[in-house]
Amino acid sequence: MHKEQCIFVAGHKGMVGSAIVQSLRSAGYKKILTRTRAELNLANQADVEAFFSDEAIDAVYLAAAKVGGIQANNNYPAEFIYQNLIIECNIIHAAHLTNVQQLLFLGSSCIYPRCAPLPIPEQALLQGRLEPTNEPYAIAKIAGIKLCESYARQYRRDYRSVMPTNLYGPNDNFHPENSHVVPALIHRLHEAKKSRAPEVVIWGTGKPMREFLHVDDMAAACLHIMELKREAYKACTDPMLSHINVGTGVDCTIQELAELIARVVGYNGRLVFDASKPDGAPRKLLDVSRVRQLGWKASISLEDGLRDTYRWYLNNLDRAETLGDRRE
Template sequence: MDTDSKIFVTGHRGMVGSALVRRLHAGGYANILTAGRADLDLLDSHAVHAYLAREKPDYLFIAAAKVGGIQANNLQRADFIYQNLMIEANLIHGAHLAGVQRLMFLGSSCIYPRDCPQPIKEEYLLTGLLEQTNEPYAIAKIAGIKLAESYNRQYGRQYVSVMPTNLYGPNDNYDLASSHVLPALLRKAHEARLRGDESCVVWGSGAPRREFLYVDDLADACVYLMEQGYDGDLVNIGTGEDVTIRELAEMVMATVGFDGRIDFDMSKPDGTPRKLLDVGRLAALGWRARTPLREGLRLAYETAPFRN
């Protein structure tokens, strides 16, 4: 990428999109396009196609998506599959029609089978059944990967897909009804400390293992791949290390300064037993995550909006 390249980042107000914009600005890229929902409805194919035809970006990062935790995914199944299918289809097809040659589609590690071997290699995609609680979202993301692959094969485009592990950091969603586990724990622990509670409730058994990546590390990996001109197969982006939910909860409590006990609500679902990405392909390309989990938790807590 040249520093004067026109780069369109969708979802720029979200956690991932805003991190991409920060990283691009830090790298000296000044010609960055963004469009809020009021300016461009990504569910409207005509509007998306017209925007891309008019702006003709050199690069497109698809960071826009409808996202949420276990409860939101499970209860809003139709919304998750419909909106994500529409967003990615409108953008990928619109990019092709506008002559955009370079595009990066950001997926999710939930695309992989629920019980596939660990750590998860990219080639495990479509080798088993998905986790039921977020199956609609996963299917939409798989469709996005295959859509990008299909435009590459039929039209010679360079549309790359990357699969981040669980993300956290600035501009995360801290709504307890729809957030993921890490931001939910940060807010729960913070509010429990303020109330002087003796305990903090954590969903599930605490046994599942999860990998967490600071969102600015993700943005750095995405820009790195674009700068390197990577146009190969699907790439996992993660740390290559995981922790149990119990261990995560203990780290969160220490970060927040809550010294009460942790109570696990066994009536709530655990989700996938383990989800650790194999990041060997990315490491071979010359990139590794830099932010340790404890440091990332501190940074995330310092920027959390519920502290204001």
């Protein structure tokens, strides 16, 4: 990577993509290429291939995806598997066809089996059954990893993959039904505070444990991994498992998370957990020893990150509450 390269960030309007663009600019990269959904339909193969042919792209950050929480994954499994498969296939193949040598694919920690050993190492991939509530999305992300591995193996492309833990931060999706747990709780607890509701009911038992990474830390990790020399990256990966976990190495229960968000928001009512709703996987903590071996470590604490996210939410209420079905 060098500062004069033309870098395409797919999904720059989303939480992760916008943070990557900001990090690239802060790092001195001058030629950052972006396209909105109206300008380029990533689900259209011909349009994507024409775009890559017209632009002199040197490197790609593939942060475009259809994302959502447990409820959205349960309600729209076909959309989650189809849209994610077609977006990653179109971009990765078009990059290859136009001789783009460097690409970073962003996956998800949901690729790992429901009962994987903890903390979850990269080698746990495909070693057991997936969590049923997000299996279609996970399968699409596994396919993205294997696409990158296959083009690297057959054509010597330098296509890398990072598997982030649960992400949150500015530009997140705060839709009350289709969002992940952190933005969903921020939105609901903020509304409960405004209405002085005596209690807030939260899906599940509150016992599952999750790891959370601020999006600015994730963007920093993406740049760090892309800027590594190929030999250094390959030295820390299995030849047949080239993805890297990215997380904090620390987790908490959903109940602890909800209580912390309530303090950040200033909500003093009761938190009631509805055990009739699905919990998802009991625990998901990533083994981040490889990324630390490569010289990167998360720097933003969960409380500081939540306060930053809530400030952004308050400053962008109109926008935040209308972010529903979208691509990262």
